[in-house]
Amino acid sequence: VKHPEWAWGRPAAVRTLAAAVAALATAFPGSLLVVGDLSRKGGGAFPPHKSHREGYDADLGLFRLGEPWKIRFTDVAPDALDAARTWWLIRHLIDTGRVERILVDWSLQRPLFEEALRQGVPEEVLREWFQYPRLRWAPEGLIRHYPGHRHHLHTRFVEPKDEAIL
Secondary structure (H helix, E strand, O other): OOOHHHOOOOHHHHHHHHHHHHHHHHHOOOOOOOEOOOOOOOOOOOOOOOOOOOOOEEEEEOOEOOEOOOOOOOOOOHHHEOHHHHHHHHHHHHHOOOEEEEEOOHHHHHHHHHHHHHOOOOHHHHHHHEOOOOOOOOOOOOEEOOOOOOOEEEEEEOOOOOOOOO
């Protein structure tokens, strides 16, 4: 956690992240997920964020090839992105049914899309999940472009419909 004072979140978001971290440690031993801003204690305005007000949003570090983790978010070029680990995280989060939106720079969506294809995700499913290969401003997909997200994933969580605790 980059800043514990900015890591307050709704139970569904925190539990989902905790489960993802535990699963990541099993799937990719030695990998650490850097968790950035969620919300301030009590919520409310949180500059420079336009969201992160109610504990449903989380900034998550991207994985880089050859680097187990970095505590700071720095830009990742498409050819430096560890698409396998990053896609694994995204797929894990999507599969929980608790993700409304994932924002990531459009330039990073192509390697993630291609990795998902390599792992056997049907293209028709990927076209529902990804904005890519449409234009970067197309209002489609669970995974979308937003400026300033070339160094992290912005994930918007939702409350579970089933009340299940992970």
